[in-house]
Amino acid sequence: MNEYQRRREQFVKSLGDAVAIIPSAVEVVRTNDSEFDFRQDSDFFFLTGFDEPSSVLVLAPAHPSVKSALFVRPNDKEKETWNGLRAGVEGAKSLVGVDATYPIAELESRLGELLQTSGRLYYSFTGPRWLNEQVQERARQARRARPRTDGGPLEIVDPSLLLHEMRLIKSAHDVAKMRRAVELSARGHVAAMRHARPGMYEYEVEAIVEYVFASQGAQSPAYPTIVTSGKNLRILHYRTNRDRIPDGSLVLVDAGAEVDYYCGDITRTWPISGKFSAEQRAVYEIVLAANKRALELCKAGQRLNTEVNDGALRVLVEGLLDIGLLSGSADESMEKGTHKRFTLHRIGHWLGLDTHDVGSYRESGEWRALAPGMILTIEPGLYIADEDDIPERFRDISVRVEDDVLITEGEPDVLSKTAPKSIHAVEQVMAEGRTTAQALIA
Ligand code: GLY
Ligand code: MN
Ligand code: MN
Numbered sequence: 001m002n003e004y005q006r007r008r009e010q011f012v013k014s015l016g017d018a019v020a021i022i023p024s025a026v027e028v029v030r031t032n033d034s035e036f037d038f039r040q041d042s043d044f045f046f047l048t049g050f051d052e053p054s055s056v057l058v059l060a061p062a063h064p065s066v067k068s069a070l071f072v073r074p075n076d077k078e079k080e081t082w083n084g085l086r087a088g089v090e091g092a093k094s095l096v097g098v099d100a101t102y103p104i105a106e107l108e109s110r111l112g113e114l115l116q117t118s119g120r121l122y123y124s125f126t127g128p129r130w131l132n133e134q135v136q137e138r139a140r141q142a143r144r145a146r147p148r149t150d151g152g153p154l155e156i157v158d159p160s161l162l163l164h165e166m167r168l169i170k171s172a173h174d175v176a177k178m179r180r181a182v183e184l185s186a187r188g189h190v191a192a193m194r195h196a197r198p199g200m201y202e203y204e205v206e207a208i209v210e211y212v213f214a215s216q217g218a219q220s221p222a223y224p225t226i227v228t229s230g231k232n233l234r235i236l237h238y239r240t241n242r243d244r245i246p247d248g249s250l251v252l253v254d255a256g257a258e259v260d261y262y263c264g265d266i267t268r269t270w271p272i273s274g275k276f277s278a279e280q281r282a283v284y285e286i287v288l289a290a291n292k293r294a295l296e297l298c299k300a301g302q303r304l305n306t307e308v309n310d311g312a313l314r315v316l317v318e319g320l321l322d323i324g325l326l327s328g329s330a331d332e333s334m335e336k337g338t339h340k341r342f343t344l345h346r347i348g349h350w351l352g353l354d355t356h357d358v359g360s361y362r363e364s365g366e367w368r369a370l371a372p373g374m375i376l377t378i379e380p381g382l383y384i385a386d387e388d389d390i391p392e393r394f395r396d397i398s399v400r401v402e403d404d405v406l407i408t409e410g411e412p413d414v415l416s417k418t419a420p421k422s423i424h425a426v427e428q429v430m431a432e433g434r435t436t437a438q439a440l441i442a
Helices: 001-015 040-049 077-083 088-096 104-115 129-144 158-166 174-194 202-215 230-234 280-295 304-322 331-337 423-434
Strands: 019-023 030-031 056-060 070-073 100-103 120-121 156-157 225-228 250-255 257-259 266-271 374-380 381-383 398-401 403-406
Touching: 001 019, 001 040, 001 056, 001 158, 019 040, 019 129, 030 158, 040 056, 040 158, 040 398, 056 104, 056 381, 070 104, 100 423, 104 129, 129 158, 129 257, 156 225, 174 225, 174 250, 174 257, 174 266, 174 374, 174 403, 202 225, 202 250, 250 398, 266 280, 266 398, 266 423, 280 304, 280 381, 280 398, 280 403, 280 423, 304 331, 304 374
Parallel strands: 019 120, 070 100, 120 156
Antiparallel strands: 019 056, 056 070, 225 250, 250 266, 374 403, 381 398
8 A cells, every 4th residue: 555545544534434525736827828837736645646637536435336536637649749648547547546537527427426425525615616516516416316315415524624634744754755855955055055145136046046956856946935135134925036135134045845745944044245244143143042942842742832932932032132122021022022023923834745734733722732743844033124213233134044843752853954054054154165166066
């Protein structure tokens, strides 16, 4: 049994006799007749490993023979010549290991029989409109036939709760893939530190990072690469990357590689000059200390949004008091939220097949405890605006240090540890990059 069959089996256990319909992602037009790069839906990929559009997985555990069916695009010589090979109906069956595969055009006529096998249907209605309409119509017909068939959905439930709980706890397979995605991400960051030079534009740094990702086998960046500098440093999801990096500025690079659908998500911040100024250093040391404090707290039983978040936040607040950007006491600031103009976001998020990965942050109304197998980001930051009441020397300094961490039975496993983050290590890598004529890929 492969990883995807194992996952389907586990999912079916939680379905009971219910039917589940899980659609693939759709192709989206970019301009005229060319599309954006296709990226499979993460839930669909999680259950099938199948990376083609116009596909639908139907699980019907109570069906006598077709307990799992995959509807796919049939082979088409002409279209495959232009746009790439398709697995086709036969190929998909052996690839995915379902009981039956059919051309997608047969979904409408086969759905009724599959839906009759249970009174409960799991479908999110987040598929394409044609599918939502087919499911709605076939479910209505099956329900109307209930007096004679004793089947057909009486209730329709969103499957994401079940699926996303599964995705939150990573398997050995997931962890191995995540290690690779994060390792490639880290290499992109090292290359950026080595090869960035004063006078460069933000997009040149983006190009270095993404060249490394692509040339090491990543399919794509996991999200639009963020390279900010100067006045842009405070824009959290800046993605234009068009400006010249001002002399003396920090550069914040938030970039992750996507490898086999698994996402890395790392941020490093460094001075384009190669040497942190005193003020940059002061702010950086605070954020780095908060990052380390949060990582220490990433143990099973601790809660991300309370112990971990607040532990790191206290370090940030105490640091802001030390450098005079806040006044009063740490408790007072944390209570009143006076730090929020500098901290802007919480400590981190789940990470996996999606960059902001799925899974509830709460359990029975409470923030949930970390558990072995979870992977998350730890990304404290301080963002100092150019505002009148801020001492001039601190204006436009922003720093984020983001790592990816696996929760284990014991110590946290920092997957992104090969991306340098101490001031000494960052300056050293940058200095080496400037004194040795090393190629972009060593
Ligand atoms: N790269 C987006 C984030 O860090 O959440
Ligand atoms: Mn990030
Ligand atoms: Mn992140």
